Amino acid sequence: xxxxxxxxxxxxxxxxxxxxxxxxxxxxxxxxxxxxxxxxxxxxxxxxxxxxxxxxxxxxxxxxxxxxxxxxxxxxxxxxxxxxxxxxxxxxxxxxxxxxxxxxxxxxxxxxxxxxxxxxxxxxxxxxxxxxxxxxxxxxxxxxxxxxxxx
Amino acid sequence: xxxxxxxxxxxxxxxxxxxxxxxxxxxxxxxxxxxxxxxxxxxxxxxxxxxxxxxxxxxxxxxxxxxxxxxxxxxxxxxxxxxxxxxxxxxxxxxxxxxxxxxxxxxxxxxxxxxxxxxxxxxxxxxxxxxxxxxxxxxxxxxxxxxxxxxxxxxxxxxxxxxxxxxxxxxxxxxxxxxxxxxxxxxxxxxxxxxxxxxxxxxxxxxxxxxxxxxxxxxxxxxxxxxxxxxxxxxxxxxxxxxxxxxxxxxxxxxxxxxxxxxxxxxxxxxxxxxxxxxxxxxxxxxxxxxxxxxxxxxxxxxxxxxxxxxxxxxxxxxxxxxxxxxxxxxxxxxxxxxxxxxxxxxxxxxxxxxxxxx
Numbered sequence: 001x002x003x004x005x006x007x008x009x010x011x012x013x014x015x016x017x018x019x020x021x022x023x024x025x026x027x028x029x030x031x032x033x034x035x036x037x038x039x040x041x042x043x044x045x046x047x048x049x050x051x052x053x054x055x056x057x058x059x060x061x062x063x064x065x066x067x068x069x070x071x072x073x074x075x076x077x078x079x080x081x082x083x084x085x086x087x088x089x090x091x092x093x094x095x096x097x098x099x100x101x102x103x104x105x106x107x108x109x110x111x112x113x114x115x116x117x118x119x120x121x122x123x124x125x126x127x128x129x130x131x132x133x134x135x136x137x138x139x140x141x142x143x144x145x146x147x148x149x150x151x
Numbered sequence: 152x153x154x155x156x157x158x159x160x161x162x163x164x165x166x167x168x169x170x171x172x173x174x175x176x177x178x179x180x181x182x183x184x185x186x187x188x189x190x191x192x193x194x195x196x197x198x199x200x201x202x203x204x205x206x207x208x209x210x211x212x213x214x215x216x217x218x219x220x221x222x223x224x225x226x227x228x229x230x231x232x233x234x235x236x237x238x239x240x241x242x243x244x245x246x247x248x249x250x251x252x253x254x255x256x257x258x259x260x261x262x263x264x265x266x267x268x269x270x271x272x273x274x275x276x277x278x279x280x281x282x283x284x285x286x287x288x289x290x291x292x293x294x295x296x297x298x299x300x301x302x303x304x305x306x307x308x309x310x311x312x313x314x315x316x317x318x319x320x321x322x323x324x325x326x327x328x329x330x331x332x333x334x335x336x337x338x339x340x341x342x343x344x345x346x347x348x349x350x351x352x353x354x355x356x357x358x359x360x361x362x363x364x365x366x367x368x369x370x371x372x373x374x375x376x377x378x379x380x381x382x383x384x385x386x387x388x389x390x391x392x393x394x395x396x397x398x399x400x401x402x403x404x405x406x407x408x409x410x411x412x413x414x415x416x417x418x419x420x421x422x423x424x425x426x427x428x429x430x431x432x433x434x435x436x437x438x439x440x441x442x443x444x445x446x447x448x449x450x451x452x453x454x455x456x457x458x459x460x461x462x463x464x465x466x467x468x469x470x471x472x473x474x475x476x477x478x479x480x481x482x483x484x485x486x487x488x489x490x491x492x493x494x495x496x497x498x499x500x501x502x503x504x505x506x507x508x509x510x
């Protein structure tokens with residue numbers, strides 16, 4: 001287990017966790033904290049796409065692979081802190097929650113938020129990955145050489 | 152040419168109403184939800200995302216439902232939706248070496264660092280219809296094992312070390328975009344192939360195996376798993392992980408005799424496709440390799456799979472189906488003129504005039 005009290009997140013880390021969190025998850029974690037928020041929109045949620053690039057041969061020249069849907073928005077808290085929300089998929093409510101959390105994480109509220117939000121999202125992401133990695137590990141082939149005439 | 156024809160509005164409306172009813176099927180049977188399609192017909196969803204060229208599994212599942220399971224129709228819906236989206240920007244090129252591999256096999260090296268991981272594969276099943284699936288939908292939990300934290304380097308990387316295989320030197324040049332520029336060869340080869348029709352790619356790839364363009368491929372590596380996608384956010388000035396997507400990557404190792412300028416070494420075919428799309432991915436790698444004959448100084452054997460114009464111009468299911476299906480739309484004027492011409496020719500040739508068909 002990680003010592004969660006010591007975790008300090010940079011903005012890139014929490015924004016990344018928010019972008020790929022499951023639908024509605026960040027809001028479900030934020031709402032019970034009952035942090036009063038008052039904000040104005042800088043950019044209302046909009047759905048767009050990001051062109052995902054790969055590299056030829058995995059390491060070579062970039063090429064356009066295809067797009068993915070993304071929702072973004074920006075807002076400003078009453079105290080002028082700006083928050084940006086970027087999430088995968090078509091999810092305006094999730095983008096709004098992400099932008100709110102992004103802004104709040106830059107205020108003293110970060111202390112309350114850290115163990116209840118980025119920490120939780122990160123451990124859920126780890127668990128999700130671990131679950132699939134464990135199933136993959138069970139399908140790893142153990143080669144053994146048979147003596148001639150066996151099998 | 153087709154001209155607008157008035158009338159038929161009511162017929163069209165009623166046809167669409169019937170389409171809706173047929174889509175629903177027997178109302179005594181529970182309706183299927185897009186979430187069920189997303190979870191339980193996931194490979195169809197992956198195909199629609201790959202060929203629709205838009206990674207959004209909920210949207211692809213909905214499109215499959217709307218299209219009554221016609222995947223090309225669903226892909227068409229996705230392509231049309233895609234054009235309505237503002238482009239927020241390009242991603243940082245994904246790093247497939249850091250993929251969370253769920254399947255990773257090599258047909259060329261048995262003892263490969265990171266191991267051979269079968270993943271949720273159809274391989275080694277017996278291709279017998281499983282009647283139990285009709286009886287109940289429950290699956291027992293899959294066995295697990297402790298994952299060993301180790302790197303899974305690309306197989307071609309080991310061959311590179313010995314200089315036995317051509318390298319893919321890194322570059323940061325911005326690639327051209329098929330959705331915004333006319334199809335150019337060969338710059339748009341990989342983008343055109345990754346969204347190409349699976350059946351077409353498979354047929355082309357198969358033709359190379361049967362001897363039309365002898366590229367003799369081995370699957371050096373096939374890997375499937377989740378990859379994080381980073382994107383630079385202009386207002387922040389740094390990149391964040393904007394998405395997590397499943398990709399299938401294939402690298403083939405192909406024979407190469409060497410040329411006047413190059414010592415003999417293996418060459419490679421490359422594929423990267425949205426979703427768990429194994430057949431498509433291997434096909435793409437074979438076609439990619441066959442198309443590179445000129446760059447590698449090989450002979451043009453006149454094989455269809457070596458012809459970039461032929462392959463890349465005909466690989467897109469939406470372009471193909473659009474042009475194919477338009478010939479069923481009213482062409483009355485065109486046809487009338489052909490009819491007139493034919494009658495004239497026959498009269499000139501002295502054919503006896505007969506009762507003319509109703510016009």
